[in-house]
Amino acid sequence: MSAPLLDVRHLHKSFGGARGLIRTARRAQVVTDVSFTIGRGETYGLVGESGSGKSTIGRTILRLLEPDSGEVRFDGEDIVGLSRSDLRRLRRRVQIIFQDPFSSLDPRVRVGEVLAEPIRLHRLRASGDVTARVDELLQTVGLAPHHKDRYPHEFSGGQRQRIAIARALAVEPDLIVCDEAVSALDVSIQAQVLNLLARLRDDLGVSYLFISHDMSVVRHISNRVGVLYAGRIVETGPAEEVFARPRHPYTRMLLAATPSLGRPRRTRADDITGAPPSPYERAPGCAFASRCSFATETCRAETPPLDTFTDGAHEAACWHAEALAAEPSEETTGPVEPEMSPAFRRRMALLREA
Template identity: 65%
Template sequence: MTGPLLQVTGLSKSYTSGGGLLRPGRRATVVDDVSFVIERGEAFGLVGESGSGKSTIGRLVLRLVEADAGSIVFDGIDVRATRSADLRRLRRRMQIVFQDPFSSLDPRVRIGESIAAPIRLHRLRSRDAVAGRVAELLALVGLSSEQASRYPHEFSGGQRQRIAIARALAVEPDLIVCDEPVSALDLSIQAQVVNLLADLRARLGVSYLFISHDMAVVRHLATRVGVLYAGRLVEVGPARRVFEDPRHPYTRMLLAASPVPVPHPGAARRIVLGEPPSPYEASQGCRFASRCPHAVPACLAAQPPLDAYGDEGRQAACIRAAELPTSEGARDDEALMSEAYRRRMTLLRDARGTRPA
């Protein structure tokens, strides 16, 4: 089928908290008019601070949470309009890998059975062929078939995440939502899991919605990137272009604040991002203006739309996008491509080919 694998348009979600019999609750907007597409075989990185709405978007796409507004079209199918048995069949093609691999696995169930259960549910193999398929999936993620009889607590964090990936692959999906899949792991194990995901995309052609707050990890895996701030996309484009020459001040500050495991005196200074706005507070203008070093009075007048910038399908929600200096001119001003970020990327590249822990 032609067209993108996933097309999200105008997606919005709010929650109401507090309140009582005589007092209305407070309404928090966590996802605000978000639109993006994921092409077949593409890894789309969704990056932003904690609380920016990234994980909520992943759950909205899979309809684990119902959206207030907007459309979700997966391979030509309206996800929000799909019901009951049709939705279950559709979800076979859309899977998720959660942040905490231990809580996503049933501690009472052997990992072989955890992987086999969705195969049986969707009747993807005959009864006699299920065990062989489980062994294939374990080998695909760097584990052995002998480990199928073990329980989750007998594995390390990195191994448990590999098991979660194998379980997601068991139903042969077209799209996997990776919700902070490496943030709970040590750096060296992070690199192994990220490299595994990259290899699986190359071998199987699976697409990813890769959600993370770690700019270095997203740069290593994603082909295109969407930067999310306070529930809104502020920049979208090819990963290489966004990281080489970001057009939104928030993207620049995220890059400058990227951590490094072993800092040294020669590293560029860190950027203090300050506190994000409250989701309960409405803003007429740009929500990033109070933290932006490039803000002007016009930024407070109206929320800038996510407009096209340059070529290659780039978009930026900043009225000064064309005025910002290039990455070379911005180094001293914002430590854009800081030594810390480059060293972190080097660690990830050096880990490619490392054997599974």
């Protein structure tokens, strides 16, 4: 098997306080021992509640944040120790797309220049060929060459996200971190942008770290998925496998609260009881124990490691995952054949059409 494009190992990240100097200063432990890989042309979906650490992981991979410890190997090279000039080289190969492209597009710069600038900066085309490349990029994302004369505010939200994608593609990256990239779009536009991203992955071989709190979006685009809870990956595996046979009670709870993915929805997202533990007070044991109806003394005393299931690709960090799998809970398990909400029906129809 070829080496993964991205190989994240034992990543830890905390914020605040003053480590080592002032013992009483409080630090927030936001990412704990996170490991995952992304292959070439693969999409890894990272899903979890607000505050679970998804964006922190995305930003640390780009070295917009410095990790406390761990390795981030990109194409075999550990980027954690890279110098500034080597980082510049990396920044071309790893791009990021945010939820709100408007705030990342300079309103005074025409779209043609937004796309031309990185091409010139990285000397990716001879000066006489830059305009042709800009036209090509616009067409790749479903816009027209004449759009290059417009300013960002003259586009709709979906079109602006297409421009953000074109800008990311301008530097011919290998990996794009999509941080809630479709969350602000309405459902039909969301479907179009998701399909565009999937097509680019298939046509260009680009890989994605796809970050979202939306289980249905992650399921649609991801080859493999990681479920993040309080800064730890608690379940990971092939997307279809994780969504069809969730092993961790947290994944089950998320699915049960997702009208699009659970069977007939028993709980609404608002009905999920409890809250994740504070990142300032990480207690021993399973972080999910205070919300878990299966919690035992062992769960409260010791943190469960990620354990592999039969086929080796599906892992969950739960002391009782095997037992729970053997005795499926009627509420949340079983093949996913959802009783779909009207909004989800519409989304799935759009996704199939496109």
